[in-house]
Amino acid sequence: MRKGWYGWVFAIAIILALFPGAHPTAAQNAAAPVVTLRFEGSLTPVMLEHLKRAEKIAQNQGAQAIILELDTPGGEIGLMNQIVENIRASAIPVIVYVAPRGAMAGSAGTMITLAGHLSAMAPETTIGAASPVGPSGEDIGETMQSKVKGMLKATARTLASNRPPEALRLADEMIDSGKAVSNAEAVKIGLVDLQANNLNDLLRQLEGMQANVGEQTVTLHTQGAPVRDVPRSLIEELLMVLANPNIAFLLLAVGVQAVLIEIASPGGWVAGFIGSVCLLLATYGLGVLPVNWFGLLFVVMAFVLFLLDIKAPTHGVLTATGVATFIAGALVLFNSPNVPSFQRVS
Structure with missing residues (x-):
């Protein structure tokens, strides 16, 4: 009896192998x-x-x-x-x-x-x-x-x-x-x-x-x-975040401040390292985004003013000027008075 059962199983297996259409799931996976x-x-x-x-x-x-x-x-x-x-x-x-x-x-x-x-x-x-x-x-x-x-x-x-x-x-x-x-x-x-x-x-x-x-x-x-x-992917998600103008500006601001701290108090490496990484990441965002280069020039001028105030103290005059310049640059860095409702270019 058991031998006969094995024979039927073997015969059915041969039929299914020779005729794939007999599989009930074939149409579903086609x-x-x-x-x-x-x-x-x-x-x-x-x-x-x-x-x-x-x-x-x-x-x-x-x-x-x-x-x-x-x-x-x-x-x-x-x-x-x-x-x-x-x-x-x-x-x-x-x-x-x-x-x-x-x-x-x-x-x-x-x-x-x-x-x-x-x-x-x-x-x-x-x-x-x-x-x-x-x-x-x-x-x-x-x-x-x-x-x-x-x-x-x-x-x-x-x-x-x-x-x-x-x-x-x-x-x-x-x-x-x-x-x-x-x-x-x-x-x-x-x-x-x-x-x-x-x-x-x-x-x-x-x-x-x-x-x-x-x-x-x-x-x-x-x-x-x-x-x-x-x-x-994770890397693509990170790069998309860096292409956000708010994130790019935040990295730029933190990077500038960290580098200034390193210059004002040399000898450490944490602030300089953090500042360098933030500036590099911000550079990617600035390279992808439609940047108003006039605003970027203001940001660079502010960095120069901060640096001069560290090297030649002026009782905060250059720092105040640098802060005002930095704010002005921030306001126009990613903005233009002529931006249309469908952003920038075709």
């Missing part, structure tokens, strides 16, 4: 995973590295698509171009999803949305206002503005070449006059492919859609597909 990541805030180099890392993970896991959730007021044009190039060069379809409710694809975010192989927006989101401005939000010269707008419009026409003529005209208006539209308007005109309430709704609507990736057409099977989120 869909390749979808990788997700999120861009939130003004564009920084950290986001570009995050995207590259997510693409590598997607390739290693055999993902069928990458969903980039986007909420940005914009960023620097050179960085935007690198992100666009990276998306267009991806061997895996990249779907740009402007989300959650209340999010925007402002300025450079407009170009990133157009660069996606497919695009979607959540309800109550906006896209547009892609007129170029200077690094601190100020207007740029007429000749330079004409050149930059011409390049941006050519890029937009290339990215939206498969979209209706109305969508191309809207993209031009976003760059020429800074026009912005709602999610419903963008979908109706054809600038964006879908409106999705959430990620699950997006995966459901993407089912069966086709994306042109290079010379190939990829058909998506996303409904019920497993989702693999790729959050920012």
Whole structure:
């Protein structure tokens, strides 16, 4: 009796091995995973590295698509171009999803949305206002503005070449006059492919859609597909914190003060070490953020005044002047009277 039972088990195992479709879970596991990541805030180099890392993970896991959730007021044009190039060069379809409710694809975010192989927006989101401005939000010269707008419009026409003529005209208006539209308007005109309430709704609507990736057409099977989120790494989180203007200024202030303490009371090393580290970290933030260099000049002048007061005491006159200069620099360091509602550059 036992031998007969073993025989039946062996026969069933052979059948399952020869006919994989007989497995009850085969259909459930057939869909390749979808990788997700999120861009939130003004564009920084950290986001570009995050995207590259997510693409590598997607390739290693055999993902069928990458969903980039986007909420940005914009960023620097050179960085935007690198992100666009990276998306267009991806061997895996990249779907740009402007989300959650209340999010925007402002300025450079407009170009990133157009660069996606497919695009979607959540309800109550906006896209547009892609007129170029200077690094601190100020207007740029007429000749330079004409050149930059011409390049941006050519890029937009290339990215939206498969979209209706109305969508191309809207993209031009976003760059020429800074026009912005709602999610419903963008979908109706054809600038964006879908409106999705959430990620699950997006995966459901993407089912069966086709994306042109290079010379190939990829058909998506996303409904019920497993989702693999790729959050920012610890180092990326730290660099994003350093790109906060408040943190950058705080590090700058602490660094200057610590270095002055070390100069006033030489012989120790703690204050000098802390000051040097803070200044180095602040330098990264200043390199990423749109800095008003006039304000930075005031901060440097304040440091010089503090140093002179240490070496040649003037009963606090230079210190008071340095404090006033430092406050003036702080007020304009990350601010400009011409900053538009969609921050700085396209």
